[in-house]
Amino acid sequence: MMTIGIIGLGLMGGSLGIALQACDPTYQIIGLDHNDLHCSQALELGLVDRIAPDMETIRDCDVIFLAIPVDGIITALQTLKGVKPECTIIDLGSTKAKIVASVPPLIRKNFVAAHPMTGTEKFGPSAAVEGLYREKVVVLCNLEESGEHQQKTALKLFREIGMKIVFMGANEHDRHAAFISHMPHALSYSLANAVMRQEEPKSITALAGGGFRDMSRIAKSSPDMWEDVFRQNKTNLLLAIDHFNEELEKCRQMVEEEEWDALNSWMQDANKLHDIL
């Protein structure tokens, strides 16, 4: 039997509860969320086996997942200093460098830094879905700083829920995540706001096809979660936005100057993404 505590019962934590329950019937999944409504919804939806009456119950678990916004992870880690030596604490935050740097030395071996590259724009317990983690990539950062038992436990659990594991340093992760996830969120929010601030946004969105729907989907993501991510990965995010701006400005200039052949080959360059994605 293994007791697994999940702090945060939204999209990520709730979907994890569903996934872990399906792996092994002896896993005891115990949830906790600062929002009481989320706790009762999670129980009702069967995302967890039971709700922890207090933080002490979570601290006693064999494994603790932190499925909360990234600033909350840093705060929560401070309250987990009393865990047992064999306990494995795994965070699921979208940033890694500031979180890894914040881990109290006393529990550094207990801690495993993870970023599952999956999600949807929805949030809260009702957003939890079966299969969210299956066949998706999880990045494990600075794994050599985690204890041997904790490394094994994290690898075992992520493999059991069907994830593909990638290893990376926390700084490298944050640079890459800025390009692949954080900056694209900034673009999507900007696109949505550009349309919403027009005189007749409804006349515009009445014409929305698949392209706009895809580009604006993540603009529906949780501001509370993404404010934290943008704060923690500020430098890399700004750098990624600069690189994006450089390309959009090239495009704008080629259109303005009517350099159509150059525009066509710039578009062909973008097509090459095909080959690696």
Add this chain to the structure above:
Amino acid sequence: MMTIGIIGLGLMGGSLGIALQACDPTYQIIGLDHNDLHCSQALELGLVDRIAPDMETIRDCDVIFLAIPVDGIITALQTLKGVKPECTIIDLGSTKAKIVASVPPLIRKNFVAAHPMTGTEKFGPSAAVEGLYREKVVVLCNLEESGEHQQKTALKLFREIGMKIVFMGANEHDRHAAFISHMPHALSYSLANAVMRQEEPKSITALAGGGFRDMSRIAKSSPDMWEDVFRQNKTNLLLAIDHFNEELEKCRQMVEEEEWDALNSWMQDANKLHDIL
């Protein structure tokens, strides 16, 4: 019996052939494409009933669809002056103002300007799919300039393939399409190029989740098609890019200046897209 000619047998024309064949067994679907390989592929895939031996065969059709890049539409319209009085010519281009302005007065009543708000990033006959048009919006522009018979024919056919019809002036269409489709394509191409120009694009794309896949999907679209669209809708596209840039610059500044509350409420504004899309 109705003979329907389709010029251009790629994603849009090919999918239209499939859709029309399913509507009425008496429709004779006759295809034409300047690329011989596309003609044989379209025949093999059953997208059309037969290939026109020459342009004359198309000119004799009851209905002619132009499913080619928007500059090609303008050229093709010049060659269609000899159609019979009852012929209905319908273009499927992503821009409307320049096309409508280019229609020879002799066939203005024959012509119906349409923009189906659907597609995928794929192109060529092999990209054609069943159901591409079903439940999607088609914008008909300046319909009052088309003949009564032609209006009825276009409405009947678009309804038969399951489309929702929206009416709009060509200039208004082009302004809206710049925001909902053309500028988002510029963003997606820019995002793809920003990543591709990094030192290790593969290490970055290895982390791609659904968000990046969605945001970069349309960066795989045909450069030949989109070069034409950007050229024809230059002014509106540049304006839409400016509006987007204004929002992204706000975002960048709030992150740089660490105005987190303002960032959070800006993200909440973007969330409101939910309510109208």
